[in-house]
Amino acid sequence: MEKRIAESELIINNRGAVYHLDVRPDEIAGTIITVGDPDRVAAVSKHFDKIEGKYQHREFVTHTGYIGDKKISVVSTGIGTDNIDIVLNELDALVNIDFQTRLVKPELTTLKIIRLGTSGALQENIPVDSFVVSSHGLGLDNLMAYYDYQNTSSERNLLEAFRGQVALKPGGASPVIFEAAANLSKHFTDGFHTGITVTCPGFYAPQGRILRGPLANPGLIDNLTGFSYENHKITNFEMETSAIYGLGRVLGHECLSISAIVANRIRKEFSKDGGAAVAALIEKGLGIIAGL
Numbered sequence: 129m130e131k132r133i134a135e136s137e138l139i140i141n142n143r144g145a146v147y148h149l150d151v152r153p154d155e156i157a158g159t160i161i162t163v164g165d166p167d168r169v170a171a172v173s174k175h176f177d178k179i180e181g182k183y184q185h186r187e188f189v190t191h192t193g194y195i196g197d198k199k200i201s202v203v204s205t206g207i208g209t210d211n212i213d214i215v216l217n218e219l220d221a222l223v224n225i226d227f228q229t230r231l232v233k234p235e236l237t238t239l240k241i242i243r244l245g246t247s248g249a250l251q252e253n254i255p256v257d258s259f260v261v262s263s264h265g266l267g268l269d270n271l272m273a274y275y276d277y278q279n280t281s282s283e284r285n286l287l288e289a290f291r292g293q294v295a296l297k298p299g300g301a302s303p304v305i306f307e308a309a310a311n312l313s314k315h316f317t318d319g320f321h322t323g324i325t326v327t328c329p330g331f332y333a334p335q336g337r338i339l340r341g342p343l344a345n346p347g348l349i350d351n352l353t354g355f356s357y358e359n360h361k362i363t364n365f366e367m368e369t370s371a372i373y374g375l376g377r378v379l380g381h382e383c384l385s386i387s388a389i390v391a392n393r394i395r396k397e398f399s400k401d402g403g404a405a406v407a408a409l410i411e412k413g414l415g416i417i418a419g420l
């Protein structure tokens with residue numbers, strides 16, 4: 129017999145909604161855009177023809193609506209892979225666990241989950257205000273160490289090359305890598321750079337930034353920029369992609385991460401108008417997502 133998921137494991141509030149997101153199963157779409165910044169949710173949903181519902185708990189803001197006949201939800205995750213753990217598991221629960229019986233449904237639903245975020249470029253030729261599609265998420269955080277999953281053979285080869293070329297501090301990060309969903313990435317080619325995105329467990333030292341705290345690994349940025357394996361290069365880094373791709377693998381969802389480049393760490397440049405770059409990414413992204 130299927131195992132009932134206890135009240136302590138899947139927390140459902142008085143509204144019948146999943147705890148952190150405060151969203152009910154009938155309030156979420158099958159195509160979901162994730163954004164880091166809660167204010168970016170309205171910047172996406174203002175393009176919807178109709179908004180059906182707005183929900184918020186803590187940093188997790190969700191708007192569900194339609195572009196034409198296409199039902200789309202946009203959800204803010206806040207910053208970091210720990211928040212992605214919450215958002216991806218709760219989105220999955222909304223479609224794949226029966227909230228009445230607390231049993232996993234016999235027929236599973238595959239969500240399309242697309243991150244529209246911001247990021248720092250690690251290659252000189254990827255300018256600020258351009259867009260990068262993450263062919264892979266390479267995690268230097270530790271979230272995926274807590275899950276059991278299988279890597280593909282091409283992921284294993286890339287990881288072995290990465291371990292050989294990029295020196296990480298002993299006892300520090302243990303890198304993981306996951307590919308994007310090919311049937312989503314194939315729609316995002318014209319006007320997008322593509323490459324490996326490194327996901328970091330912080331914005332400052334974990335991304336080689338020094339304000340006052342000294343770096344344990346001063347060679348990190350040069351190592352990441354110089355990495356090369358077959359036709360793969362590391363294009364950028366940010367703070368969520370590898371966890372989205374990794375949990376997509378574990379839970380069976382199709383995931384893609386796309387970033388507006390707001391910083392170029394090699395040229396030491398920052399966008400003059402990051403808000404405009406993000407707005408342009410939202411418009412271009414929605415034009416494609418509405419047709420998926």
Ligand code: R1P
Pocket residue numbers: 163164165206207208244245246247331366367368
């Ligand atoms: C850091 O400023 C944040 O910006 C990036 C990083 O991944 C991190 O979340 O993405 P968002 O702009 O989508 O939040």
Ligand code: URA
Pocket residue numbers: 246247248249331335365366367390391
């Ligand atoms: N987000 C990041 O995590 N890093 C950057 O450099 C820019 C945006």
